[in-house]
Amino acid sequence: MKYTLKFRLWHWLNALVVLIMLGTVFLRETFLNKKENAQLLMTKLSDMGNDITIEDATILAKALRENMWQWHIIFGYALAFLVVYRIILIFIDNSQRESFGSLTLHKKAVRVLYCLFYGAIVFMSVSGLAIHFHEVLSITKELVENIKEMHESIYVAILVFVPLHIAGVVIADATEENGLISTMINGKKV
Ligand code: HEM
Ligand code: HEM
Numbered sequence: 001m002k003y004t005l006k007f008r009l010w011h012w013l014n015a016l017v018v019l020i021m022l023g024t025v026f027l028r029e030t031f032l033n034k035k036e037n038a039q040l041l042m043t044k045l046s047d048m049g050n051d052i053t054i055e056d057a058t059i060l061a062k063a064l065r066e067n068m069w070q071w072h073i074i075f076g077y078a079l080a081f082l083v084v085y086r087i088i089l090i091f092i093d094n095s096q097r098e099s100f101g102s103l104t105l106h107k108k109a110v111r112v113l114y115c116l117f118y119g120a121i122v123f124m125s126v127s128g129l130a131i132h133f134h135e136v137l138s139i140t141k142e143l144v145e146n147i148k149e150m151h152e153s154i155y156v157a158i159l160v161f162v163p164l165h166i167a168g169v170v171i172a173d174a175t176e177e178n179g180l181i182s183t184m185i186n187g188k189k190v
Contacts, residue, residue: 002190
């Protein structure tokens with residue numbers, strides 16, 4: 001057995017949750033974009049004979065995206081739990097991995113990429129929770145703004161990792177490592 005059931009469960013739950021997190025950001029930046037919807041609402045309401053200010057239109061646009069953005073927080077908690085789950089796995093999981101030294105240069109690079117990804121989700125969870133609970137934690141406004149900026153920067157790393165990883169494993173499975181993807185499904189060595 002290469003990957004234990006508990007590790008495979010972690011992998012697929014984590015994949016699902018990260019994709020949902022990216023989905024909420026996608027919706028926030030496109031269909032539920034605050035600026036665009038505020039303009040749209042202002043124009044449409046004006047056509048109907050109701051002139052409203054851009055400030056009021058922005059309040060409406062924010063209200064429209066609010067329920068969707070709740071999912072960023074709910075699945076944010078899920079991600080934080082998965083990070084803890086992954087840390088526990090370091091100690092109790094016995095999935096079989098080759099030692100770092102025995103790997104080819106390419107596979108070493110892949111391992112390093114996974115480590116960077118782990119660093120990124122730890123940071124996203126800690127910073128996300130800090131932003132969400134800034135009042136309870138009495139974090140100053142200035143600091144929250146800085147944390148938000150960093151949260152948005154590290155987001156880009158995750159955005160790059162996901163398609164790179166999926167393309168990487170599909171290419172590897174189709175060429176030199178037939179069955180790599182099924183290994184992450186059934187756990188058996190190729
Ligand atoms: C949906 C398509 C996906 C497939 C087919 C897939 C498949 C795989 C496979 C086969 C491996 C083992 C690769 C190896 O031995 O080098 C792996 C590892 C990994 N995957 Fe995915 N994956 C997918 C999506 C994701 C997503 C969306 C994420 C996170 C956002 C993710 C995170 C990881 C991580 C962190 C590892 C390294 C695990 C470790 O060894 O510590 N995967 N994946
Ligand atoms: C893969 C993980 C995550 C990604 C990719 C991600 C991405 C983002 C992005 C891009 C933003 C900026 C949105 C904008 O202003 O346009 C954001 C904001 C935010 N995120 Fe995350 N995030 C992740 C994890 C988390 C977690 C674990 C939490 C904790 C519950 C969280 C809570 C927040 C909060 C509270 C904001 C501020 C929203 C606002 O300014 O109104 N995020 N996130």
